[in-house]
Amino acid sequence: MITDIRELTGEIEDLLEEKDYRKLRSIMSELEPADAAEILDSVDEDSIPLLFRILPKEFAAECFVEMDSDHQEMLISAFSDNELATVIDNLFVDETVDILEEMPANVVKRVLHHADPEKRKILNQILAYPKDSAGAAMTTEFVELKAHMTADEVFKRIKRTGLDKETIYTCYVTDDRRKLIGVVTVKDFLTAQNEEATVGELMETQIISVSTTEDEATAAMMLSKYGFLALPVVDNENRLVGILTYDDAMEIIESEDTEDMEIMAGITPTDKPYLRIGIFETWWARIPWLLILMFSATFTSKILQHFEDALAAETALIAFIPMLMGTGGNAGGQVSVTIIRGLSLGEIYMRDILRVLWKELRVAILCGVTLAVMNFGKMLLVDDVTVTIAAIVSVTVVIAVVIAKLVGGILPILVKRIGLDPAVMASPFITTIVDALTTLIYFKIASMIIGL
Amino acid sequence: MITDIRELTGEIEDLLEEKDYRKLRSIMSELEPADAAEILDSVDEDSIPLLFRILPKEFAAECFVEMDSDHQEMLISAFSDNELATVIDNLFVDETVDILEEMPANVVKRVLHHADPEKRKILNQILAYPKDSAGAAMTTEFVELKAHMTADEVFKRIKRTGLDKETIYTCYVTDDRRKLIGVVTVKDFLTAQNEEATVGELMETQIISVSTTEDEATAAMMLSKYGFLALPVVDNENRLVGILTYDDAMEIIESEDTEDMEIMAGITPTDKPYLRIGIFETWWARIPWLLILMFSATFTSKILQHFEDALAAETALIAFIPMLMGTGGNAGGQVSVTIIRGLSLGEIYMRDILRVLWKELRVAILCGVTLAVMNFGKMLLVDDVTVTIAAIVSVTVVIAVVIAKLVGGILPILVKRIGLDPAVMASPFITTIVDALTTLIYFKIASMIIGL
Numbered sequence: 001m002i003t004d005i006r007e008l009t010g011e012i013e014d015l016l017e018e019k020d021y022r023k024l025r026s027i028m029s030e031l032e033p034a035d036a037a038e039i040l041d042s043v044d045e046d047s048i049p050l051l052f053r054i055l056p057k058e059f060a061a062e063c064f065v066e067m068d069s070d071h072q073e074m075l076i077s078a079f080s081d082n083e084l085a086t087v088i089d090n091l092f093v094d095e096t097v098d099i100l101e102e103m104p105a106n107v108v109k110r111v112l113h114h115a116d117p118e119k120r121k122i123l124n125q126i127l128a129y130p131k132d133s134a135g136a137a138m139t140t141e142f143v144e145l146k147a148h149m150t151a152d153e154v155f156k157r158i159k160r161t162g163l164d165k166e167t168i169y170t171c172y173v174t175d176d177r178r179k180l181i182g183v184v185t186v187k188d189f190l191t192a193q194n195e196e197a198t199v200g201e202l203m204e205t206q207i208i209s210v211s212t213t214e215d216e217a218t219a220a221m222m223l224s225k226y227g228f229l230a231l232p233v234v235d236n237e238n239r240l241v242g243i244l245t246y247d248d249a250m251e252i253i254e255s256e257d258t259e260d261m262e263i264m265a266g267i268t269p270t271d272k273p274y275l276r277i278g279i280f281e282t283w284w285a286r287i288p289w290l291l292i293l294m295f296s297a298t299f300t301s302k303i304l305q306h307f308e309d310a311l312a313a314e315t316a317l318i319a320f321i322p323m324l325m326g327t328g329g330n331a332g333g334q335v336s337v338t339i340i341r342g343l344s345l346g347e348i349y350m351r352d353i354l355r356v357l358w359k360e361l362r363v364a365i366l367c368g369v370t371l372a373v374m375n376f377g378k379m380l381l382v383d384d385v386t387v388t389i390a391a392i393v394s395v396t397v398v399i400a401v402v403i404a405k406l407v408g409g410i411l412p413i414l415v416k417r418i419g420l421d422p423a424v425m426a427s428p429f430i431t432t433i434v435d436a437l438t439t440l441i442y443f444k445i446a447s448m449i450i451g452l
Numbered sequence: 453m454i455t456d457i458r459e460l461t462g463e464i465e466d467l468l469e470e471k472d473y474r475k476l477r478s479i480m481s482e483l484e485p486a487d488a489a490e491i492l493d494s495v496d497e498d499s500i501p502l503l504f505r506i507l508p509k510e511f512a513a514e515c516f517v518e519m520d521s522d523h524q525e526m527l528i529s530a531f532s533d534n535e536l537a538t539v540i541d542n543l544f545v546d547e548t549v550d551i552l553e554e555m556p557a558n559v560v561k562r563v564l565h566h567a568d569p570e571k572r573k574i575l576n577q578i579l580a581y582p583k584d585s586a587g588a589a590m591t592t593e594f595v596e597l598k599a600h601m602t603a604d605e606v607f608k609r610i611k612r613t614g615l616d617k618e619t620i621y622t623c624y625v626t627d628d629r630r631k632l633i634g635v636v637t638v639k640d641f642l643t644a645q646n647e648e649a650t651v652g653e654l655m656e657t658q659i660i661s662v663s664t665t666e667d668e669a670t671a672a673m674m675l676s677k678y679g680f681l682a683l684p685v686v687d688n689e690n691r692l693v694g695i696l697t698y699d700d701a702m703e704i705i706e707s708e709d710t711e712d713m714e715i716m717a718g719i720t721p722t723d724k725p726y727l728r729i730g731i732f733e734t735w736w737a738r739i740p741w742l743l744i745l746m747f748s749a750t751f752t753s754k755i756l757q758h759f760e761d762a763l764a765a766e767t768a769l770i771a772f773i774p775m776l777m778g779t780g781g782n783a784g785g786q787v788s789v790t791i792i793r794g795l796s797l798g799e800i801y802m803r804d805i806l807r808v809l810w811k812e813l814r815v816a817i818l819c820g821v822t823l824a825v826m827n828f829g830k831m832l833l834v835d836d837v838t839v840t841i842a843a844i845v846s847v848t849v850v851i852a853v854v855i856a857k858l859v860g861g862i863l864p865i866l867v868k869r870i871g872l873d874p875a876v877m878a879s880p881f882i883t884t885i886v887d888a889l890t891t892l893i894y895f896k897i898a899s900m901i902i903g904l
Contacts (some may be wrong), residue, residue: 006801162642169638213742225745254797283822287818290786323885329883333879352727361732366732370743391719
């Protein structure tokens with residue numbers, strides 16, 4: 001039922017060695033394109049063009065879309081002009097755009113050169129939209145209807161043009177100036193009581209649409225919220241220019257979530273699967289953040305250097321620095337991740353900042369006091385320290401947790417306000433800030449109580 | 453175009469005060485159900501039943517599905533038996549199951565009591581599937597066809613029963629024993645060259661399906677990978693029992709991602725939006741992890757206590773403990789989050805553990821050496837320490853990063869192997885483990901070089 005790709009890849013490799021092209025073709029073309037693409041991505045690089053050429057043309061194009069961009073680029077270079085034109089011809093416009101966005105300029109030029117003139121014009125238009133906008137993610141292959149049409153006329157149009165459309169189930173009704181005036185579904189026609197009803201009678205006129213310049217992630221979340229099959233994309237003057245379909249929206253949401261997680265972990269996002277990224281590329285995605293965070297830790301070092309003599313006099317304090325910093329970091333990380341996710345799901349807005357602070361203040365006091373009480377008991381029973389030391393550490397726990405929760409709650413919102421990605425304000429940065437603050441508070445409290 | 457819910461909520465509240473029910477009904481019922489539900493969730497709790505009763509029956513049911521479970525429960529208690537029966541009658545089976553899964557036993561009993569007998573039977577069956585399984589997430593309202601049917605017969609059946617189906621566009625073909633033998637789409641019929649073609653001639657027989665016991669997230673990811681509108685769910689004997697639709701799959705994927713992020717940040721996941729969770733519930737979701745991590749830091753404390761005298765003698769070492777622990781934690785967190793995401797996207801499998809280790813070892817050496825070189829320079833130039841101290845810290849950086857990356861790479865995979873959620877092995881836990889190891893290494897190296 002579920003295809004085991006790795007097992008199948010081994011089988012395919014054996015058949016390639018045996019040069020049993022007939023069997024290769026029959027096995028590969030029975031697969032879902034996504035699975036066949038995974039196999040194409042997994043076999044020896046030299047075999048990819050050969051294996052690709054064995055496939056039936058239309059199926060080959062469907063596989064091509066799903067392949068890694070490195071391999072797509074390699075195949076495009078290997079293609080004859082004729083082959084290239086055939087593949088492009090079999091791709092949807094939005095698929096071609098997705099591929100071209102990852103290609104170097106000379107490859108883009110060659111692809112555009114081999115597209116037919118009408119498609120080239122549309123491709124150029126879509127490529128002009130900003131990356132990650134709804135305009136760049138949309139497809140222009142939708143069914144467009146007029147209000148006066150009847151079910152019969154609609155079905156005739158679908159029969160004539162439907163195979164080239166990305167979805168035929170939701171159709172869009174435009175007026176003479178191509179303004180979007182209604183949405184109607186095939187279901188509306190198939191379940192209509194009156195078989196003579198026109199598009200204008202059946203269509204829904206309360207339309208939810210997005211502008212071409214809207215962020216693609218926002219558009220995808222809207223589609224998901226309303227459970228639409230497709231979301232219409234309009235220009236400034238409400239003219240219909242394209243649609244975002246549910247399958248593309250799903251991909252956008254998944255890669256947006258991956259990106260958020262990567263940024264939250266201090267990694268520059270890449271689109272490629274982990275095992276296919278080279279060592280140096282991985283290093284390059286990770287090292288800038290590690291360096292920034294390492295250098296940021298200098299503040300904490302300076303604070304500790306400042307209290308060096310005091311620490312030498314009261315060495316018992318040293319042992320609890322990691323616990324305090326860890327607890328502060330964890331407490332802050334909990335909030336920042338919650339807020340970042342809430343912002344991206346549209347559950348929290350910037351105007352909620354005071355509600356967030358008020359909530360986190362109360363939660364922080366609850367958490368801080370619980371931790372401090374448990375810690376106080378544990379230090380006396382397990383760590384064998386004086387009541388004074390246990391008290392200093394426990395009071396610091398409360399204050400550190402409160403500060404961490406407030407910093408973790410407020411920073412992602414502020415960062416979003418200045419137009420940056422709130423995900424950068426996740427655990428690593430919060431931890432670094434909270435580390436310095438916690439250390440400072442620790443020694444201030446210690447100074448007050450035992451006069452370091 | 454995009455509805456501003458908060459603004460609208462204010463308007464609705466004013467109308468409620470003015471008791472202008474006609475206008476309320478007309479504004480609310482023009483909205484998408486998801487938006488109307490958001491408003492119902494946002495108005496004063498006492499007004500919810502009133503506002504809900506104003507809505508047209510079918511629309512009210514659609515809104516009900518999208519509301520918060522607390523408010524759903526409140527409404528169910530407020531409903532008369534008659535109202536309850538009407539709402540249930542207008543819900544899809546999978547929607548009813550989603551709602552019932554969040555309700556206390558007495559509410560479930562009351563709802564089942566007021567469902568019609570046939571629906572009750574189906575509800576009981578679906579409720580018996582394990583939570584978060586494909587069986588529990590599926591809907592039973594799909595279009596079932598027989599191979600001998602013609603387009604006309606299919607369209608007649610859709611016209612008769614289509615309104616109650618969650619999707620009519622993908623239809624499922626079963627044999628006499630209800631075994632799934634094919635899939636056919638409305639598009640296949642609308643674009644068929646031969647209008648007399650039967651279901652059997654048009655259907656696709658290479659079917660991808662999941663079993664009722666499959667994890668719902670795995671099923672949702674499969675649907676997304678293949679871009680299906682719906683994925684058939686079958687029992688042990690390949691009998692079709694339900695379908696998972698793309699809109700439910702999207703919700704599953706989004707809430708799965710939220711859950712992963714929460715677990716990675718050390719929070720017990722909840723289904724509710726942040727601003728609607730109470731203070732004590734939030735505290736309860738966060739405090740267990742904070743306590744566990746706080747107590748785990750005892751290992752690091754013990755190590756520091758063990759080296760207390762040495763530290764008093766060489767206080768310069770203290771200042772760099774936070775930087776070392778921070779860098780180790782960040783380096784480990786980068787890997788663990790990457791691996792956790794790769795595991796859940798199906799890009800990394802357990803059998804890849806050696807490939808992961810080999811890759812991370814090389815990346816870790818690259819990262820570690822880069823950081824150590826930069827740190828060595830910075831310590832000499834900025835921190836004003838001896839070459840010996842700078843060397844001890846820098847060597848520790850390399851080793852800490854290597855250990856952190858290996859631990860971060862291996863632990864999520866091992867945790868998955870023993871059947872737990874790999875997301876628990878994200879930054880907080882990795883940091884705690886790496887903290888202890890880094891401290892130990894730091895002092896071992898210091899002992900070797902300057903003989904503490």
